[in-house]
Amino acid sequence: MTMAAALNSALDHAMELDDKVIIIGEDVADPAGGVLKVTKGLSTKYGTGRVRATPIAEQAIVGAAIGAALGGYRPVAEVMYMDFTAVALDQIVNHAAKLRYMSGGASPVPLTIRTCIGMQRFGAQHAQSLEAWFMHTPGIKVVMPSTATEAKGLLASCIADDDPCLFVENFAMVFSQKGDVPVGEFRIPLGEAAVKRAGSDVSVITYGAAVHTALEAAEQAAAAGISLEVIDLRTLMPLDWDTVLQSVSLTRRAIVLHDATMFCGPGAEIAARIHEELFEELLAPVKRLGAAYTPAPYAPSGLPFLPTAADVLAGAKQLTG
């Protein structure tokens, strides 16, 4: 099953289980069924009352989803690309993330916003990994799966969660990731990292698409006699510090890796925390790898941008050398 089908299955079960679950977004209804096909068939099955295709109006999509959440529903809003969350940032940052707190707990917002990271080849406005913006905003959870199975389990948990969750998909992975996804209802709790490969020399702490970069690097490192442990955070808020710190205290070396800009990226927080907690145990400073401090370059060649497996391998050699 592709990640697209896995996401569809999570939405389908959530809608079947709870008639308060509704979907709102551009082209989400059939016949289109979402521009990436993730909501295919759902409007046919549950009706266009619960699966609402909208005009191109991200502020209204997210704002109305917040309102519906306050009105007792569990909306899943879709913002086609993560870059377009910028258009709805006021609703996400000033409202969804703050309403519970500003109301002293009276107004929780059980909202899920699904969005998708595009591709460098689409240009600088369809390729951004902006998760750090939202991690930096108290009150919204941030979830980024790397496999089809986890996409299903984590999306189901987001929808059932009583807080706003930003669920970040990835254009390439929606189609390329395939797996034996459990049928039926299935959840993976938020805030639990997964050790994707056990190792003893260096912990690579990562999430989303970069998990696959790390796994590729781990293969290459093994051939070079270096054992990498790959930790897939899966959720960035809440973040599974226990797994991160346990792993690093065993390997005593760490790389944090992501496709978001390295400068002020999620890895900065993780590296700082590792240094604070494990300073004496570390054999080397934590190494950060992330996207270069530039907008995503369109040119298919010549302007290096995202970290590669070769960068991870070089980092691991540097730390163990």
Added chain:
Amino acid sequence: MVASARARERYPGRPARTSRQRGADGHRTIDCDTTTLESYEPTVRAYAPQHSWEQMVTNTLSETDPTRNALSPADMLRLYRSMRLIAAVDQRINQEVRAGTLNAATYPVRGLEGSCAAVGLNLRPVDQLVSTYRNLGDALAKGSSLDALVAEIYGRLTGASKGKGGAMHLQDQSVGFVTSTGIVGSGIPIAVGLGVAAQLDGSDRVVVTTFGDGATSIGAFHESMNLASLWRLPVIFVCQNNQWGEHTPIAEYAASTDLAGRAAAYAMASARVDGFDPIATALEVRVAVERARRGEGPTFLEVVTYRLTGHSGVSDYSYVPKDALARALERDPVPTFRRRMVEQGVAPVAEIEEIDSQIAAEVDAAFSKALEEPFPPPSERFTDVFADERLVQGL
């Protein structure tokens, strides 16, 4: 990263601590797999449109009467040349994308050739244009360099933006083609700001912004319409109403499909014109441009056409009702206008054929040339983020 003068003062004699610079190699660039793009397809399901573009055109608010104000033969030839160039480049891009020899997200402009050329015909090089991802017609009609555009689409160093912006963000500042945005509706307020600058300069230059019908649902559109009207800015809002926003026909996303009518709510002049008729469109644009040059404020122009292709270069459009599409294709602007010119004897057929073959050769040359051009070198990696690239190195 630049060494700080303050830090040098405070810690004299100690070497500056700047971050280690990151190597240029070893970073991956993602290549977009066209098979993946193919699976971006919608499945086939046609549904009846609630109204046709013909009805929208009949219900016109046009101020001009094309039969009375015909364009000069010279202007008609200029229009045709511009339309033909747009069509030739558009066709070639689609061909390359479909063949997998050009790996890019591109947005066809077939059906818009006449309306884009009509805008270009009425603008001077100092006038400015802000476009969208569906920018090719606007870019060429405004006089952008063909070589620089094609090289940009191929991500080459000699491209209009050194290969950094790409197909969705074409620009040629040297001819007033200011920018193209990939975010629906976001170019509109930027055009308003260019209008403010023109007004403050006391210049009679005008600003045009093009956007789709779908963009009229975005808040920024409404905010900008009000501002431009309030400040009587020299801005012309050209809404390219191709009746679709991706998979959604206009009647399914707009409670009122009378887009031109929305201008009244902002006390702004407006007109609806048949965008398949380049002459009618050119005359309507002329009225709006003259109004703006006289300092009499903005105009909203609804240019009614029909999307003759898929939304993007690779997307299928079998969800578009066959009959509506077939009727729209009968008015495909380039062949239609060509026929009209021949029938009216605007130019001898031989002259028109000469234009066609000249343009075909020009386009061939631009594509061959682009493929010979180099990709941007690693030395370009950190340039253009800020004015001073040293701020970025090592980050």
